[in-house]
Amino acid sequence: MLKLLGAVLILAAATWTGFEMAKPFRDRPKQIRQLLAALQSLEAEIMYGHTPLLQASKQIAHQLSGPIASLFQTFAEQLEKGSASAGTAWEDSLEKVWPETALKKKEYEILRQFGETLGRHDLISQQKHIKLALTHLETEEAEANLAQAKNEKMVKSLGFLSGLLLILLLM
Template sequence: MIKIIGMIMVLLSSTLIGYLKSLKYTLRRRTIRAILSSLNILITEITYNQITLSEAFAKLSETSESGIGKLYLIASQILNSNEGYTASEAWEIALDKVGDLNLNQDDIRILKSFGKGLGNSDIYNQEKNFKFTSELLKKQLSDAEELSKKNEKLYKNLGVLVGIAVIIIFL
């Protein structure tokens, strides 16, 4: 009886590990989509509604997914803190503070380079920065979807198969 319970626990835990590993791919895709969506809203707020970056960040913090919303909230708070931070510095600090956004290093690098262009030029050049960043993130999204198709199923099946292999070894 104890042996059967042990086998079930081994199988369940290895399967869970496989599913958690595959979940990272899903979360990355979801996060990139949320960032792309929020960037579209941000450029609209800045160009057409002509509100300040801190106001736009605050607005987005309320409507974006939790991780992305936290990024915008921190950036808004830094800009409103009257400590003399520029928009690009506030964005970089917020990216560092928010922690794990389920993104890889290339995604973070793109977001940091986007931040370097924030608030440094007129609206026309800001719009070009947004479009360029959106194109880069769309490419990252396409890569993430490819990786996801390839690896999600692999990790799920691998988790189950490793569990079965461990059970067979202990029999």
């Protein structure tokens, strides 16, 4: 009876580990979609609402959830401090929030380059920079969806199967 309980615990722990290891594959496309929605909202706020960057960032942060909301909230807080340019505030926010995300280096570079243009150009140029970032993020979203389809199920199964292997080795 004790052996059976131990085997069930090992299998549960290994399966849980597999699910945790698969989490970034599931979260990355979702977070990229949130970024796409956030940048589209930012474009609308700036272009059509003529909303200041600080207020637009706060509104976007309230619309979203998770680390992407934290990114825009932190950005708004950095802008409120008034100690830095919009680009510097964006980069500081990225560095602060980045460890919480499931995003990769490519997305970081896209967002960093986008941040360098914030507040430095007129409305039309700013819109072009937002559209460029959106295009790059759409490409990354397609790649993330492929990686999710290819790897998520495999990693989950690998966790379960490694638990079975460990049970067999210990018996």
